[in-house]
Structures are given as C-alpha cells and as structure tokens.
Amino acid sequence: MKTLIVIDQPPYGSLLGRELMDMAFSLSAFDRRVDILFAGAGVNWLRDNHQPELLQQKNAAKNLSAAQIFGVERLLASTADLKRFQIDPGQLKYQVELVSEPVDNAYDHVVRL
Amino acid sequence: MATETPRPSLGLVITGAPYDSQAPQTALSFARAAIAQGARIQRVFLYSEGVQLASDLLQPPSDETNWHREWRAFLLEHRIPVTVCVASALRRGILDSSEASRFDKPAPNVTEPFCIGGLGDWVELLSADTQVIYFLGQH
DSSP states (O other), X not given: OEEEEEEOSOSSSOSHHXXXXXXXXXXXXXXXXXXXXXXXXXXXXXXXXXXXXXXXXOOTTTTXXXXXXXXXXXXXXXXXXXXXXXXXXXXXXXXXXXXXSOOGGGOSEEEOO | OOOOOOOOEEXXXXXXXXXXXXXXXXXXXXXXXXXXXXXXXXXXXXXXXXXXXXXXXXXXXXXXXXXXXXXXXXXXXXXXXXXXXXXXHHTTTOOOHHHHHHTTOSOOOOOXXXXXEOTHHHHHHOSTXXXXXXXXXXX
C-alpha cells in the first residue's frame, strides 16, 4: 500500500501543513511507503532561507532535507504551482521531482486536509 | 454453499472541530448510516482541529446539539475505539488525566471512550481491507 500526502498549505500561517508533514513521517516511521506532493501554496515549503524566528516559530521545513533518510520515498512538486509562486525549480535545495499531471491514481491512499 | 459477504471495514478521520466546522456532525451521520447498513467501524481518529470533539468541557447553548455527547453515546453503544492524536491534542489544551498530571495542569478534559494516542493508530487503519474516510474542517 502506497500513500501520497498532499501538502497544499503554506509552512506558516496554519498548522495543517505541519500536521500533514507529521502524518508523512509517521508513515515512514512505520515502514509504510509514502511520497509527499507539494501543491498550491504548499510549494512555499520548498523555499530556501525560511526565517521562522521572526514569527517566533520553529523552522517548519527543518526535517524536509532529511525526509528521504527518514524513509519518505519521493518529494514531488507541482510545476504549475512553483511557477505561480515564482519559485525557480532549478534553485530547489531538495531533491524534488516535478509533476505536471495529476498523480493520485498512482497511489492506494491519498491524504489532503 | 453460499459464503457470507464480509462486512465493509471503515476508519473515520475527523479533522474539523465541532462548532467551527460541520465535520463531526457529518461524520456522525455517515457513521450511523454505515453501521445501519452492516459496516464495521474499526476506529475513529481525531486529528488536527478534530481533537476538540473529545473535550468534556464543550457546552453549546441548550437549543443546539452537543456533538461531544452525541459522539460519546454512539461510540459507547457500538464499542468503537476512538483515538485523540496526542500531538494535536496537547497544543490545543485537550488532555486526559495522565497528560494533565504529567504537565501539571489543574484538570483533564478527556475521559473514556476518548483515548489519547499517537498517529500509529491512524497508520494501522491504512490497510487494503479498510476504507479510510476523512471529514475535514474548512481551510
């Protein structure tokens, strides 16, 4: 069984994105197959140089660089949404696969909150 | 000889809070209909804002439905286990007696059948023979 976690919420301003990330890491902790798709405002997770201290918050993306070490198989990002938020795919610091088409059908379980 | 059709197995995840969203209400209507049609609900998992449903302290006006009480009665009647995600719960002030004691809080607000637990209970629901349905709050 393979699960896709869709993070379509920005890293700050709402807890939902972080709670989706917790779900992804829980799946990997239990050796379940999981990919994460960043879409909509969720692509802002992939920006470099977060400054969470200005918001008195933790760096939401801190664990992202280690996602694959923790067992998350693939990080995916919507090409259209990267463009919409003016994020240059060539500048991404994470190993991210770009997707242009819906990918839900490749998964047994898809989670959006 | 005819074989018996297995009962559909369901897991329900509620992420919307009562009185901020309709998620707990819709989930309860669904759950009642599913049970009436012979389905088995393996577990209810409260996550994100959905953990608010577990609070004993919810007190809507007397002419509004108390969704906490409705859910409690339903869960007890059908002996359905319910997990209140600990990470979501603690930061929202939802605690059972054990957590209240651990964090030196004056009182708990979660009692049985609601049970504080981890995301592992949600992960366990994700199996080929169980359909997991999400009842979301509003963004």
